[in-house]
Amino acid sequence: MNAYITGTSLICNIGDDYKQIIQNLKNMNKENYLSNLKKIFEQKAYYKIYNYDYSNEKRYKKIIKKVINNAIKEAGLSKEEQKDLYIFIGSTSMEMAVNEEYRKNYEKEESNLEFKAIGNGSIGEYLENLINSKHKSLLFATACTSSVNALCYASRLIKEKKIKRALVVGLELFNKSTYGGFSSLMLLSKKKIYRPFDKHSDGIILGEACSAIILDSKKRNENDFAYLSSSNICDNYSETTSDPSGIPIFEAMKESLEKASLQLNNIDCIKAHATGSENNNSSEANGIKQLFEYYNSHTKITSLKPIIGHTLGACGTNEIVLMLYAIRNNFLPANFGFEKAPNEFVFEPLKEHYPISKKQTILFNYVAFGGNNSSVILSNKV
Amino acid sequence: MYIHSIYKQIDEKKTLKDYKSDLKQLSKINLRRSSKFNILAVLGAIKVTKNIQLSSKLGIYVTSEYGPINDVHKILRVVNQEDYIVMPFDFLNINSNNVSFYVSQALKAKGKNMLLSSEDLSFEKGLYIAQFDLETKVIDDILIGNVDESLEEIKNYHNYISSASDMISKDYSIWFYINNKKENSLAKIDIIKEIHEQKQVEDFINMLNSKNIYINHLAKKLQKEYDINLIKEIHSSSIIEKFINSNMKELYYIALDRNSKGFIFKLIK
Numbered sequence: 001m002n003a004y005i006t007g008t009s010l011i012c013n014i015g016d017d018y019k020q021i022i023q024n025l026k027n028m029n030k031e032n033y034l035s036n037l038k039k040i041f042e043q044k045a046y047y048k049i050y051n052y053d054y055s056n057e058k059r060y061k062k063i064i065k066k067v068i069n070n071a072i073k074e075a076g077l078s079k080e081e082q083k084d085l086y087i088f089i090g091s092t093s094m095e096m097a098v099n100e101e102y103r104k105n106y107e108k109e110e111s112n113l114e115f116k117a118i119g120n121g122s123i124g125e126y127l128e129n130l131i132n133s134k135h136k137s138l139l140f141a142t143a144c145t146s147s148v149n150a151l152c153y154a155s156r157l158i159k160e161k162k163i164k165r166a167l168v169v170g171l172e173l174f175n176k177s178t179y180g181g182f183s184s185l186m187l188l189s190k191k192k193i194y195r196p197f198d199k200h201s202d203g204i205i206l207g208e209a210c211s212a213i214i215l216d217s218k219k220r221n222e223n224d225f226a227y228l229s230s231s232n233i234c235d236n237y238s239e240t241t242s243d244p245s246g247i248p249i250f251e252a253m254k255e256s257l258e259k260a261s262l263q264l265n266n267i268d269c270i271k272a273h274a275t276g277s278e279n280n281n282s283s284e285a286n287g288i289k290q291l292f293e294y295y296n297s298h299t300k301i302t303s304l305k306p307i308i309g310h311t312l313g314a315c316g317t318n319e320i321v322l323m324l325y326a327i328r329n330n331f332l333p334a335n336f337g338f339e340k341a342p343n344e345f346v347f348e349p350l351k352e353h354y355p356i357s358k359k360q361t362i363l364f365n366y367v368a369f370g371g372n373n374s375s376v377i378l379s380n381k382v
Numbered sequence: 383m384y385i386h387s388i389y390k391q392i393d394e395k396k397t398l399k400d401y402k403s404d405l406k407q408l409s410k411i412n413l414r415r416s417s418k419f420n421i422l423a424v425l426g427a428i429k430v431t432k433n434i435q436l437s438s439k440l441g442i443y444v445t446s447e448y449g450p451i452n453d454v455h456k457i458l459r460v461v462n463q464e465d466y467i468v469m470p471f472d473f474l475n476i477n478s479n480n481v482s483f484y485v486s487q488a489l490k491a492k493g494k495n496m497l498l499s500s501e502d503l504s505f506e507k508g509l510y511i512a513q514f515d516l517e518t519k520v521i522d523d524i525l526i527g528n529v530d531e532s533l534e535e536i537k538n539y540h541n542y543i544s545s546a547s548d549m550i551s552k553d554y555s556i557w558f559y560i561n562n563k564k565e566n567s568l569a570k571i572d573i574i575k576e577i578h579e580q581k582q583v584e585d586f587i588n589m590l591n592s593k594n595i596y597i598n599h600l601a602k603k604l605q606k607e608y609d610i611n612l613i614k615e616i617h618s619s620s621i622i623e624k625f626i627n628s629n630m631k632e633l634y635y636i637a638l639d640r641n642s643k644g645f646i647f648k649l650i651k
Binding site: 092096099100103104107113114115117118119120121122124125128134135136137138139140141142143146149153156157160162176177178180181182183184185232233234236239240368369370371372 | 446447448449451454455457458459461462466467468469470472473474476477478479480482483484486487490491492493494495496497498499500501502503504507511514518533536537539541542543576578579639641643644
């Protein structure tokens with residue numbers, strides 16, 4: 001049994017539906033990337049979702065509702081099939097912005113409630129009610145790997161015939177606590193140019209986005225991607241940085257290849273995690289180097305954070321959806337901002353959108369705070 | 383799957399300082415600036431694995447309803463001030479996933495670790511997922527904890543939680559070490575069944591001929607119809623410890639959320 005991606009949806013800085021996102025992505029190039037950044041970072045170096053200027057609570061609901069409805073529509077699910085969706089959610093900050101708003105109103109004595117909710121389970125319950133699911137939702141908090149881990153569990157449960165279909169949601173919306181936290185950890189880019197793996201890369205630029213993926217035991221379209229394998233490895237090196245040797249990152253990618261019985265030359269592209277932080281640039285590059293050496297082979301590398309920002313716990317599903325949109329349009333997205341690699345790197349990520357066929361096998365790599373490393377391989381060649 | 387070790391800490395009066403002092407006696411891990419949530423979890427995990435040779439394929443699952451709620455409470459006070467600054471450790475302490483990292487680091491474990499939540503049934507849903515990992519041989523052993531800080535520092539906390547409005551909130555750190563080996567086990571988790579509606583529970587209870595049926599607070603309404611027992615703690619995972627330390631040979635434990643979704647567990651000795 002396979003688990004197929006039959007429905008996708010994304011709301012991010014470059015649009016809130018497939019058409020808008022793909023049009024903006026196609027129009028992005030090496031030349032206009034920097035001028036675009038200047039424009040969007042005029043007030044703050046942050047990849048914001050536009051046109052959702054409501055209260056934080058209403059904003060959450062509007063975004064979640066639209067993203068889920070679009071994914072369900074694309075998957076063509078009936079009301080009965082919707083009810084049977086198991087819900088998996090991955091996020092770092094969960095509903096923090098809404099709690100920040102509640103606290104503000106409480107302090108202004110406009111409300112008696114200090115919190116919207118204690119704990120994050122209520123997001124799951126909201127989604128259950130929204131789609132009328134008969135199943136209990138599950139929230140993953142594994143930092144930047146949260147939503148990809150959610151996707152991997154959902155896929156494995158389908159593969160093992162425990163469930164028939166699932167809705168996986170990656171959610172990360174702006175909140176002051178996260179932005180302030182990253183700022184105080186001195187991890188944010190000062191030059192306000194997002195350029196992972198580049199010699200002059202100087203840090204992370206955060207973003208907000210929300211995505212939904214419908215997984216099904218049955219393929220609906222010829223080009224639907226299937227989940228082939230995944231791995232999840234713990235790197236105990238540090239709470240906030242990866243082992244600089246890159247060994248755990250290499251091991252995670254190697255394990256996912258082994259589980260799928262693939263060689264590196266079967267992989268058309270690696271979507272790197274590539275946060276742009278000093279530690280991630282070098283440790284992931286070391287991991288990739290070891291992978292290339294181990295298989296005595298290489299493949300194309302790209303990263304997507306320069307397009308939508310680092311969307312933390314939601315980046316797993318956000319970047320999968322963005323990548324699948326590009327593949328549907330016959331290209332691999334460029335690793336924008338990259339110009340020149342440090343001398344020790346053994347690869348150069350894609351500098352421009354790369355033309356491809358619609359049949360691809362992609363390894364998605366993710367690295368998180370707390371040493372949580374996940375790799376997943378998706379393919380529509382099966 | 384079989385339970386090999388259990389540790390339960392439920393306190394209502396201990397301070398962060400007390401827990402730090404307890405931890406210092408057990409481990410060299412540096413959690414000086416860490417949250418009570420993290421320390422409660424690490425303490426429980428160390429104690430439950432005290433006499434156990436940890437497997438290299440160990441899966442660590444921390445389940446929690448509220449996460450590091452007291453640190454979230456603290457940071458929410460800060461971020462609405464003008465020119466607010468979020469201090470690094472305050473930020474790290476609200477990143478709830480750090481809890482499973484610290485458990486992993488304290489135990490020098492290399493396998494997977496994660497924090498899982500599911501409204502009112504975080505432990506039960508987490509155990510369901512852990513069982514799946516064990517069954518599919520992704521892991522050889524499960525270390526699962528049900529960890530929550532007391533909500534007593536939060537004004538009117540009963541307004542926000544759906545269970546047990548008449549009960550005092552306490553610090554919980556309840557841990558289990560589980561695998562597929564029968565030898566020297568304390569109990570077997572024989573059935574984990576997912577429930578979608580109350581009728582399924584009723585049908586199940588009608589089939590049973592057991593006095594040892596326990597329900598969580600959100601399933602309390604079932605007591606009107608059936609001769610069943612209420613679990614006295616907010617965190618219903620505590621019933622497993624009670625079963626292990628009792629003369630009962632079998633126990634059914636039903637945990638539902640307010641929409642009557644949930645799980646039925648059968649434990650045997």
